[in-house]
Amino acid sequence: MGITAEDDLFHPAPHGEPFWNEASWFSFMVPERDLSGFVYLYHRPNIGYTVGGVAAWDGSGSETYDCLLYDWGEGFQTPSGAQMFDFELANGLRVELLEPLRHYRFTYRGQTAFNAGVAVDLDFVADCPPHDTGFPSGLQEWGKGHYDQPGRMTGTLCVDGEVIAVNCVAQRDRSWGIRDIVNNPRGQMVWAVGERSSFHALAVSFRKPEDDPVIGTAEDMILGYYLRDGRYGDLTLGEGNTIAVTQRDESGRPATYRVEATDSLGRRLAATGRVRNMFNWQGYAWLTTFWSLVEWDFDGQTALGEGQDYWPLHHSRTFLRRRRTGQS
Structure with a gap:
């Protein structure tokens, strides 16, 4: 069917399903300052629950409690007449x-003593269609509908x-469906424009967590795109389509990445990435x-x-604690 303008609105939610979720994320950055940020929002229409906010970080802090800006995670009653x-x-x-x-368009004005002077005014304009x-096997717990757009x-x-x-x-994404996370695996999401x-x-x-060495592994790509010469090629599960963290710092966090894949048009993608800042984000209680x-x-x-x-x-806890004691 493809993505249409209707997908920027709420979708029909199954009656009585509390976990029906409508979500979207937008990135921003100031590269010369090694600064990154996001606007992230989701709605649970059947229970009238909305979460939305902003974050920004640079080299001065990598936690929610010491980064440049963080106001995300508090739940609100969905406003009357709201749309996605x-x-x-x-x-x-x-x-x-x-x-x-x-x-x-996104505007934000801090409402509390700790961020009263914070203001965000941002516009996202897409370069091309979404x-x-x-959500294929491996991420089906996140919903059923999903698209990405540079x-x-x-x-x-x-600030x-x-x-x-x-x-x-x-980059932005948009997803919808029943989001009831029970067995979300370890993995990576990467992008470049x-x-x-x-x-x-x-x-x-x-891999099962108990069988996952983490170091030296490459994870299986299950979705994505390669955009070249104005044409999208699909990136899907297939031999040789992988993302790898090729180097981790002493604490276990990524320092370098490698992406290798062949898209649905037969075009080869090989990319290496160098991490320039870090944010340790626990936006969800289980992830x-x-x-x-x-x-x-x-x-x-x-x-x-x-x-x-x-x-x-449970997976990060096991790996990071073992790494601190020199066991991995």
């Missing part, structure tokens, strides 16, 4: 849909009394993510994007 991309929350976040599948992937984010971020200009490549070509990919580990600005080299170009190395907590 048209609502305002009591924490100061306002989201506006200006053109379906293309133009979105890429439809759905673009550009422009605007300003005002600590400084107005910071934002004019950067960006370049002048010659771009990519987005997500991989998961099919932790090492989230980074990444400088990528591929197709004869250097391009910017991100890397998300995500873990179910």
